[in-house]
Amino acid sequence: MVKQLPLKIGIYIWLSLVIVFAILSPNKVGMLDETTKNMYFHVPMSIAATLAFFSSMWFGFRYLRHKNLEDDLKAEAASGLGFLFNILAMATGAIWAKFMWGAYWHWDPRQTTIFLLFLIYSAYFALRSAVEVPEKRASLSSVYSIFAFPPVIFLYFILPRMVPGLHPGAPEKNNPDVNPSVSGSTDMIIRLTLYAAMIGFAALYFWMHNLRSRSATLSAKLEARAAEEPA
DSSP: OOTTHHHHHHHHHHHHHHHHHHHOOOOBBBBTTTTHHOOOOHHHHHHHHHHHHHHHHHHHHHHHOOOOOHHHHHHHHHHHHHHHHHHHHHHHHHHHHHHHHHSOOOOOHHHHHHHHHHHHHHHHHHHHHOOOEEEEEHHHHHHHHHHHHHHHHHHIIIIHHHSSOOSTOOOOOOOOOOTTTTTTTTTHHHHHHHHHHHHHHHHHHHHHHHHHHHHHHHHHHHHHHHHSOOO
């Protein structure tokens, strides 16, 4: 825990500076106007969710290969954090929609796909809660997480760019100013702030995953020790 203190402080300072700068910065992206500030949270949360779901798939592979229950606990921790960041991205997207389109929900392609991911990983946790045997639960969950990740890429990054919609970056919206994460025409300060926020939230995810994994592993060991002790 002491060894992680510098990392914890570093992440805290980094994100604090990014948040303060994002809120106070006068720089705006074309049609987004003041909602540009929301972008510094909405987009990085989506990236963090993607990293988390990828981690869940990775540890699922590791469990199926090595049959180590610690890998299953790490996969569960990753899925839980991905689920959390997905909900936060969905919420910030709804706030964005309210200011841009007049209502919190329009069933825009991106809103629809992020909701589908919510359902996919809700089923993941339902599956885990339905199986009591740890080894069987770990095997089924690992297979599920492996097959669940390709839809993450398709629903997050591919389908919304194929189907017309209201969201910036949709096929009919060819203005490069509404894609600040990739557009070279966007203000450099905006792009750097967005990239800094992405790095900060990614680091936050890895730190949180480390804590959740260690906590889950410790709890599992304590439960196993308690089960071995005579009544």
